[in-house]
Amino acid sequence: MIEKILVLEVVLPLLAAPVCVLVRHPRLCRLFSLGVVAVCFAIAVAVLLEVRGGGVISYQLGGWPPPLGIEYRVSTVNAYLLALVTAMALVVMSFDSRGGPPRVPEQRRHLYYAVFLLCISGLLGITITGDAFNIFVFLEISSLSSYILVSLGGHRRAVMSAFYYLVMGTIGGVFFMLGVGLLYQVTGTLNLRDIAARLEPSLDDRGTVLALALLVVGISIKLAVFPLHHWLPNAYSFAPPKVSAFLAATATKVSFYLLAMVLFTIFGAPFVFEELRLQAVLLPLSILAMFLASGAAIFQADLRRLLAYSSVAQIGYMTLGLSTANATGLAGGLVHLFNHAVMKGGLFLVVACLLYRVGSVHIDALAGIGRRMPFTSAALVIGGLSLIGVPGTVGFVSKWYLVSGVLERGWTAAAVLILLSSLLALVYVGKVVEAVYFRKPAETQPIDHVREAPLGMLAPAWVLAVAAVFFGLTTNWTYGVAREAAELLLAGGI
Amino acid sequence: MSSATTILVALLLPVLAAASCQIFGRLGHPNLRDVATPLIGACTFAAVWRLGGEVLADGRPELVLFEVLPGVELAFQVEPLGLVYGLVASGLWIVTSIYAVGYMRGHHEHNQTRFFTFFALSIFAALGIAFARNLFTLFLFYEALTLLTFPLVTHHGTDEARRAGRVYLGILLFTSISFLLFAILFTWRLTGTIEFTPGGILGAETSSGMVTVLLLLYAFGAGKAALMPFHRWLPNAMVAPTPVSALLHAVAVVKAGVFAILKVVVYVFGLDLLAGSDASLALMTIASFTMLMAAVIAIRQDNLKARLAYSTISQLAYIVLGAAMATATGVLAGGLQIAMHAAGKITLFFCAGAILVATHKKKVSELDGLGRTMPWTFAAFFLASLSIIGIPPLGGSWAKWYLMVGALETGFAWQAALLGVLMVSSLLAVFYLMPVVVRGFFATSPTAGPSGSAGGDRKPIAEAPFLCVAPLVLTALLSLALFFVAGDLASLLSF
Numbered sequence: 001m002i003e004k005i006l007v008l009e010v011v012l013p014l015l016a017a018p019v020c021v022l023v024r025h026p027r028l029c030r031l032f033s034l035g036v037v038a039v040c041f042a043i044a045v046a047v048l049l050e051v052r053g054g055g056v057i058s059y060q061l062g063g064w065p066p067p068l069g070i071e072y073r074v075s076t077v078n079a080y081l082l083a084l085v086t087a088m089a090l091v092v093m094s095f096d097s098r099g100g101p102p103r104v105p106e107q108r109r110h111l112y113y114a115v116f117l118l119c120i121s122g123l124l125g126i127t128i129t130g131d132a133f134n135i136f137v138f139l140e141i142s143s144l145s146s147y148i149l150v151s152l153g154g155h156r157r158a159v160m161s162a163f164y165y166l167v168m169g170t171i172g173g174v175f176f177m178l179g180v181g182l183l184y185q186v187t188g189t190l191n192l193r194d195i196a197a198r199l200e201p202s203l204d205d206r207g208t209v210l211a212l213a214l215l216v217v218g219i220s221i222k223l224a225v226f227p228l229h230h231w232l233p234n235a236y237s238f239a240p241p242k243v244s245a246f247l248a249a250t251a252t253k254v255s256f257y258l259l260a261m262v263l264f265t266i267f268g269a270p271f272v273f274e275e276l277r278l279q280a281v282l283l284p285l286s287i288l289a290m291f292l293a294s295g296a297a298i299f300q301a302d303l304r305r306l307l308a309y310s311s312v313a314q315i316g317y318m319t320l321g322l323s324t325a326n327a328t329g330l331a332g333g334l335v336h337l338f339n340h341a342v343m344k345g346g347l348f349l350v351v352a353c354l355l356y357r358v359g360s361v362h363i364d365a366l367a368g369i370g371r372r373m374p375f376t377s378a379a380l381v382i383g384g385l386s387l388i389g390v391p392g393t394v395g396f397v398s399k400w401y402l403v404s405g406v407l408e409r410g411w412t413a414a415a416v417l418i419l420l421s422s423l424l425a426l427v428y429v430g431k432v433v434e435a436v437y438f439r440k441p442a443e444t445q446p447i448d449h450v451r452e453a454p455l456g457m458l459a460p461a462w463v464l465a466v467a468a469v470f471f472g473l474t475t476n477w478t479y480g481v482a483r484e485a486a487e488l489l490l491a492g493g494i
Numbered sequence: 495m496s497s498a499t500t501i502l503v504a505l506l507l508p509v510l511a512a513a514s515c516q517i518f519g520r521l522g523h524p525n526l527r528d529v530a531t532p533l534i535g536a537c538t539f540a541a542v543w544r545l546g547g548e549v550l551a552d553g554r555p556e557l558v559l560f561e562v563l564p565g566v567e568l569a570f571q572v573e574p575l576g577l578v579y580g581l582v583a584s585g586l587w588i589v590t591s592i593y594a595v596g597y598m599r600g601h602h603e604h605n606q607t608r609f610f611t612f613f614a615l616s617i618f619a620a621l622g623i624a625f626a627r628n629l630f631t632l633f634l635f636y637e638a639l640t641l642l643t644f645p646l647v648t649h650h651g652t653d654e655a656r657r658a659g660r661v662y663l664g665i666l667l668f669t670s671i672s673f674l675l676f677a678i679l680f681t682w683r684l685t686g687t688i689e690f691t692p693g694g695i696l697g698a699e700t701s702s703g704m705v706t707v708l709l710l711l712y713a714f715g716a717g718k719a720a721l722m723p724f725h726r727w728l729p730n731a732m733v734a735p736t737p738v739s740a741l742l743h744a745v746a747v748v749k750a751g752v753f754a755i756l757k758v759v760v761y762v763f764g765l766d767l768l769a770g771s772d773a774s775l776a777l778m779t780i781a782s783f784t785m786l787m788a789a790v791i792a793i794r795q796d797n798l799k800a801r802l803a804y805s806t807i808s809q810l811a812y813i814v815l816g817a818a819m820a821t822a823t824g825v826l827a828g829g830l831q832i833a834m835h836a837a838g839k840i841t842l843f844f845c846a847g848a849i850l851v852a853t854h855k856k857k858v859s860e861l862d863g864l865g866r867t868m869p870w871t872f873a874a875f876f877l878a879s880l881s882i883i884g885i886p887p888l889g890g891s892w893a894k895w896y897l898m899v900g901a902l903e904t905g906f907a908w909q910a911a912l913l914g915v916l917m918v919s920s921l922l923a924v925f926y927l928m929p930v931v932v933r934g935f936f937a938t939s940p941t942a943g944p945s946g947s948a949g950g951d952r953k954p955i956a957e958a959p960f961l962c963v964a965p966l967v968l969t970a971l972l973s974l975a976l977f978f979v980a981g982d983l984a985s986l987l988s989f
Binding site for chain 1: 562563568633634637638641648655656659660663664667682
């Protein structure tokens, strides 16, 4: 039964998109897509509960058995991602942006929801499928729709940054495609488990190593691994705020899953981390991301750009967890997917609230806003504390396991650097909080007219703020699942 | 009421106080707000006192809330050291909240509701630290205390206050994240547990170098203990309103740091592991250096609150020194000093605040002749100074006494040096505290004019408001009373 429902996870939003085009009524479309996402979330939770403890659900599309047919195969690893993506989609979708993205006229608003649904179905498809070419197809569906979503931001530069994102994303997609092609040449199959079984990676085999290189670079562009992150700050800061929240919370997470899957399931940890020693590249890049991107965030005057650079830094933490290649560190990286989605999603929703009421998220424009918008500002503080990794927030849980994993590896210096880098987060978060609460508003920008954001905006932001504290204090769901997923990945399964 | 409930009640009462501040403040009843806080404070103290009865009967009341990470619980346990710290923090909170009403109104401060709210929440965090059963719980509340006191430090919202706030957060979070958290994680990695356990959790097989590094990480990581060179946040925090300096930056916050060090020495390292080790020697050196250096700097400060702040840094080093000795006597002296210094130093700050409210004077050099117009305040200042210096019959003398006994017990070749340090430090305390009293009572006021020669026209008494003066007299008497009840404290703290 459950495997039949599984396919709905992708099919439902995919079919709902054209339905939106037919319905055309913007309000109705919003409610409809919210309903679809809610169903997807329910399915994801059911699937996660089913596979926990080592279960696997497999569905053969069209009844064709793998490796010939396409197989949807879900274990704890991707069930975790499914739950994460759908949960974030649900929260973001329920955010009432009061008139949608600025550049979209009322009569075309339904297309916006259609694209949103396409993007969700693409991301879910990447996560769910067990077929390499199928991944590529969904990767393109999600990427193309996210280019459109980014371009809808009101500013003229939104179009430019969407174009830049498109160029980079396409290069990434091509690299990925070439990698898959090479793997097909070596193994003669596209089913992931089949590839993994047939592939005998060795350093002498140029084709295999090249395939790995292409895949890793391609995915790293999509994941915005430093120094391939240039598309991200612009894309996140010019996209409509709701879209930034959604992409920050989900898109990079799915790319991370893809990278982990390629490294651990297809090539296997022994080859990647013992023979090839990928960590020699991944670890320094992660640490550079943590410091340079956080450093860049400190000097941003716009809250959205600040958060975007902070995202690049946080991706550094995730890849650092990946490069430890032990259960604790990898689980730390995986749990940070969820934790970062919660805090960054929440923060971008706060940005959306501020933009709606204040009209700008330039830090000078936010001076003294704490008194006018107490609830929005409080959510901002909680998200900020979580970015720093204060105990009692989700950020601390990630840091705890990342540092533990790194120490297990014996990389004491890296452990110190992780902790030091969180102090940079303290600086950029502190800068914002100080402006919001302790600075007097500029004379030229009176804020007397500013009121608290409407409930439809505040509630989703607060759901994530509360989650940031709740999952910072109870971790048996988040860390428990992440740990199981990490052990599964290390054992080479998905 | 079971002991677990009592712990919960003791922790939640300050939160209730914060909530009542918000409610009454927003409804526009400042009088109700200012009555509620001391009342709830008294209830908090009563709850902690109740727990004290159990601890005296060798009980260890416990409260386990839930598991946060696998193997790490949010859990509380009351043991003697925590009890002393908890009693000090909650007991002095009552007095301070009365004093704060007089001060804040007398000084016409703005944002009083925010002030009282965060004040109560800080006490919540302090009690959480006091009762923490493991390093995680301790760290959680330790960081919370830093963040909750930040709005109090930046209370005035001026450029100076914000700059001081940045230094405050910067140093405290830098030390706690890069040293303390690292030390905790390292302990977790080495032993697989972070529970406070009598006798310590680090095994005897831990190498001496590792123990030294870890102990220094803990000692500097507890930046609230203001060990040099990470002490600068404390003088900076003096921009806060005086009640904050009095309760938080002489008692709750700074004691949280030294308390953490004491706790770690007793329950993570274990006295047996540390006694006579290189680690102990290293920490003693650092503590002695801080003790003397801060005292010397204190003498040169003209701003009264800054002088008291450096005096606090110097006095905190006594507690660290006691912990560093890693003997039963040393820990006892440290525990006593937590209580004795608290009563003494809070009085001194209350006096400084009372002088500010009554005369708007901040500098020691401006205090000439004030003793005659503010006799109660200066008499209290005198008593408290004696306690800080360590002269009987005031409470402070016991802490110093046991510290000297501990120094003799250490058995190091340089116990004479340690004794010398303690004596010089007391002497320096005379030099930085007594001038205030001497100027107040014996110097002639510059405003008296040439006709006001000695014994001339007596000026009328012009004390600060009653709500300011009564608490400081009370705490001064407390440091006197502590001399006589020190025996009970000592038996409680015998390890």
